[in-house]
Amino acid sequence: MILSAVLVGALVGxxxxxxxxxxxxxxxxxxxxxxxxxxxxxxxxxxxSAEAGHGHHGDGTAWAPADGAQRIGFTIVTNMGVxxxxxxxxxxxxxxxxxxxxxxxxxxxxxxxxxxxFAVVFVAPSLGLPPExxxxxxAGLTERQLWWLFTAAVTAAALAIAVFAPGxxxxxxxxxxxxxxxxxxxxxxxxxxxxxxxxxAAALETIxxxxxxxxxxxxxxxxxxLGVACGWAMQRWVLDRDVIGGAHAAG
Amino acid sequence: MQNxxxxxxxxxxxxxTAISSEIVQLAGAALIGAFVVYGVGFSHLMPVHxxxxxxxxxxxxxxx
Numbered sequence: 001m002i003l004s005a006v007l008v009g010a011l012v013g014x015x016x017x018x019x020x021x022x023x024x025x026x027x028x029x030x031x032x033x034x035x036x037x038x039x040x041x042x043x044x045x046x047x048x049s050a051e052a053g054h055g056h057h058g059d060g061t062a063w064a065p066a067d068g069a070q071r072i073g074f075t076i077v078t079n080m081g082v083x084x085x086x087x088x089x090x091x092x093x094x095x096x097x098x099x100x101x102x103x104x105x106x107x108x109x110x111x112x113x114x115x116x117x118f119a120v121v122f123v124a125p126s127l128g129l130p131p132e133x134x135x136x137x138x139a140g141l142t143e144r145q146l147w148w149l150f151t152a153a154v155t156a157a158a159l160a161i162a163v164f165a166p167g168x169x170x171x172x173x174x175x176x177x178x179x180x181x182x183x184x185x186x187x188x189x190x191x192x193x194x195x196x197x198x199x200x201a202a203a204l205e206t207i208x209x210x211x212x213x214x215x216x217x218x219x220x221x222x223x224x225x226l227g228v229a230c231g232w233a234m235q236r237w238v239l240d241r242d243v244i245g246g247a248h249a250a251g
Numbered sequence: 252m253q254n255x256x257x258x259x260x261x262x263x264x265x266x267x268t269a270i271s272s273e274i275v276q277l278a279g280a281a282l283i284g285a286f287v288v289y290g291v292g293f294s295h296l297m298p299v300h301x302x303x304x305x306x307x308x309x310x311x312x313x314x315x
Contacts, residue, residue, distance in 0.1 A: 002280055017306070024309040062297030064304075071305070078303035081291040082310060088284025092277050099273075122311060131311040144313035145293050215311055 001095065004233040005087035012229055013083025016222045017076030023214040025075065028134060031207045034200050035135025083226060090117055090230045091238065093160075098239060101164050105239060107232040114227015116159050122219045124155035128185030131215045133208045137195055139186035151180035 065071045090113055097103035125148045132138060158176035161169070193201035291303045292312040300307070300314070307314040 001276070002283065005280070005284070016309075020305065020309045025305050028305055028308050062301060064298070064301035074302040075305040078291045078306040079309075081287050081303075082306060085284045085287035085289075085291070088280050088287070092281040092284070095277060126311055129311075129313060132308065132314065134308070134315065136315075138313075138315065141295075141313055141315065148313055149293075211308075215309055218309060219311070 001091050001234075001238045002088065004237045005091050005230070006084050008226070008229045008233050009084030009087035010080045012087070012222065012226045013080030014076055015225070016083060016218070017072075017079035019218055019221070020075060020079065021072060023218045024211060025072075027207050027211040027214055031133035031135050031204055031211070034203045034207065035196070037200075083222075086117065086121070086226060087230055090114075090227065091234055094230065094234050095238070097164065098234075103164070105231055106235045107228045110227040110229070110231015110234075111224060112227070113231060114223040114225070116156075116163075117227060118220050118223035120152050120156045120159065122216065122223070124180070125151045126212075126216075128181060129188075131208075131212050132192075133204060133211050135196065135200075135204050136192035136208065137189050138192060139188055143186040147180065147185050150183075151185075154179050 065074045094103075094105045094110075094113060098105045103109065128151060129144055129148060138144065154176050158173040161176070162173035165173075191201070193204050196204065290299070292307055292310065294300065294303075304314065
């Protein structure tokens with residue numbers, strides 16, 4: 001399972017990394033250009049060398065990939081990493097569902113798993129913490145990361161209960177789903193672009209609007225492809241005949 | 252994760268070990284997956300952040 005997850009994740013992640021070069025990366029670069037050109041976001045002296053292009057945090061001495069091929073390369077490699085990680089988690093979930101509930105695992109059900117992953121990892125956290133472009137001020141990083149993880153975990157549990165629990169035992173899903181929003185996402189500043197002058201703020205807001213759509217579409221396609229690939233690979237390489245046979249008999 | 256299908260090929264003695272090793276493998280795979288996603292998406296180390304920067308924004312992980 002680990003080997004097939006690595007193969008699937010590496011392939012789909014590489015495609016995602018390439019796709020991002022046409023969808024989200026240009027918008028990230030545009031936002032950085034706006035934010036750094038006016039230089040208030042993080043209160044640092046901005047350097048004009050290509051090396052310093054987006055190493056715009058901390059003390060400026062931390063390593064950052066150079067703009068161009070190196071940056072694209074690292075984006076592709078780290079996307080492969082994320083995709084491998086998500087593949088593993090998705091395949092474990094598929095395996096447990098197949099083994100415990102007799103859920104069939106193949107490319108078609110993989111598409112449903114992929115959409116569930118999109119809902120858990122993109123839609124649910126985005127409702128509380130919208131996708132961000134560089135240059136936007138926000139609540140504390142650790143608080144947002146914790147809320148993100150909490151929301152993804154709760155949504156995953158709610159979906160699993162809604163799909164796999166029998167009869168009235170599906171009900172807890174209705175309680176779980178809104179929980180992260182009742183609990184509340186970390187509070188955002190009233191104006192995320194308040195640190196910039198009006199023209200920059202307006203430009204960043206326009207970029208942000210496009211970015212939300214670009215990120216949403218990119219992630220939706222990514223999860224659909226990842227789910228189908230994981231379902232196919234699980235059926236082909238991982239699940240032994242016992243589990244598959246049981247799945248077809250039960251389903 | 253109870254196997255609802257009766258399988259005469261598996262004897263009563265071998266099943267518990269088979270199931271527990273299965274659980275260990277599943278937990279291991281899930282842990283590796285979670286660790287990799289966390290490392291790329293959530294690590295506060297600056298070089299890691301910078302390398303994964305565009306990936307984090309595109310995946311809408313909290314980044315800054």
